[in-house]
Amino acid sequence: MTLQQQRAFLCLFLFLHARSVWARVEVTMKDNVEVYLGDSAEIVCHYNFTEANSVRFVMFQWFVKDKGSSSRIRIYYAVEDNKIVDEGTEYSGRIQVTLDQHKTQLTIQEVQLSDEREFICQVNGLSAGTMERKTHLRVFAPPGSPVIRGVQTGISVTNEMPSKVATCEARNGYPKSNITWYRNNMPLVSSAGLVNVWTGDTVESSGLYSVQSTLEYQVVKEDKDANFSCEVSFFVPGDIMIVESSSVGITVHYPPTMVELWRESPQGLVKEGDTVELRCHGDGNPMPTFIFTRKEDPDVEFDSRGNVLMLQAVSRSDSDDYxxxxxxTTALKEVKGEMRLKVHYLDPAVLVPKESEVMLKGEDLTASCNALSSEKTSVVWYKDGNMVGRGNMLHLQDATYETAGEYVCEVTVPSVPALHTSGSVHIVVHGGPQLVGEEQEVHLEEAVGRMVNLSCEARGHPAPSITWIFVGSQNWFEVFSKSSDHMTHSVVSVAVKSDISAMCNTSNDLGIDVRAFSIKAIPLVTTSAPFSPEGSGVIIVVIILCLLLLAILGSVLYFLHKKGKIPCGRSGKQDISKEKTAKDDIVVEMKNNANAKSEDTVLLKAVNGDKNGTNDQ
Structure with a gap:
């Protein structure tokens, strides 16, 4: 439209206005219109004339208030069918205006932050007058989700002033956001010496705001399990939005208020020689290192590692309160852990009698076995691997040769199975010889020409000796001989040519014992020679009785000699002779041979016999 046309249009408008002075215009608008950044904004202007029929001409204009000053800029006007968007403004290509009978609507495309300003609607009805109203366009941009960062270092409860706990940031929002802090979902408010909140903002190049907030807090021990979070609140069209952050925890450093000491190993009761591991733990954070001491020596520190004390090869002297x-520590009062360590022990067994003891046959003996221990002990006695008694005392009554032997006492501690000890005592039973078996005489029958084995076993201590005496045979020899502390065993073999009488004689310093053997020879061929059974039997009985008497006499003499009851000199000679009355009579001669043997080795041939089998009948 040219300048001349505008002037003509204005003159026409004034003319019409002069003809309609009795009408009046009314305009209404919302105070605020709210819209998201980037959306379209619709600003509606309602108008009305009191005398609508008298108004023939209406002019509409839209203005925007300049942000840099109090002036305003027209961006649109319309008269009748002329609807014109002013050129050269920032809204020239972004607005649309619609008109109808009672309103006009301004639509702004792709709203920007700079659009947050006042928009003015002016309606001119010439004679009805002019009226305008304004609407403030408010633009909103929600910020991004809040980002919370907790401090990575530990915070000490001993700090005198509140310490930095976390930061929270909400970026690119409009207008400025508000940040609220929470502890375990309870809001925190600033409080001198307890809570400080520092909040600042940054204007980005886009014009949006980034808001930062820092929380300073006076931490206490209970905050070790606390969760801190922030909440961002911001305006949106017609509402207030709230977005919560995630929660963060903090590391709280605090001195221990409780210390516990316990034995980690070994399990069960502790015995001498064990390696003991003690552990100490407190409720402070971080866990401190510890000092280990004993109640008896509180000023002496053990060489420990952190919270572990190792005691190698403990003994009973290590029993104490640790x-x-x-x-x-910065604790207000001293805290400590305490425990009692008891080291159990078992001393070597002490036996009475010690090592060995000599008993006479038939005597009684009581042996004892004890071992000093920290706990109740159990004692068991064994002989030859068989249990023979329980308890500290072992009673041996009416000793026999079977009583002799090694007795072992084993001492254990039932409450500490690994503790055990043992000791032994050797029992020796002294007594005269005793032939095994109850027979005083042994009768045998054997065919002529056969070999017969005769066995003689004797018990006694000192170990008895065994000698053999044969009548009626020269052909005999020893085939087995064995001797120990309490036993002697001899086996001889004899050839049967005729009836044989034999005697096993056993003796030691404490006595003698004798057993007779009678072997009846059974002829292989019967002859017709006259035979008198009665005479032969009488001769045999006489011979046996003589042999028995001689054996007993010899043993008694030998026994008395060993005991020193019969003194024997080296001079002189004794001949014991008896008139020969029969073919089988025996002559016994006892001689002292000063050149060869002492009197201690004098043997009675009739008693001890000739083991080489060279005696003449």
């Missing part, structure tokens, strides 16, 4: 306490 204590641990933090090495470096």
């Amino acid at each position: 204590l641990c306490r933090p090495r470096d």
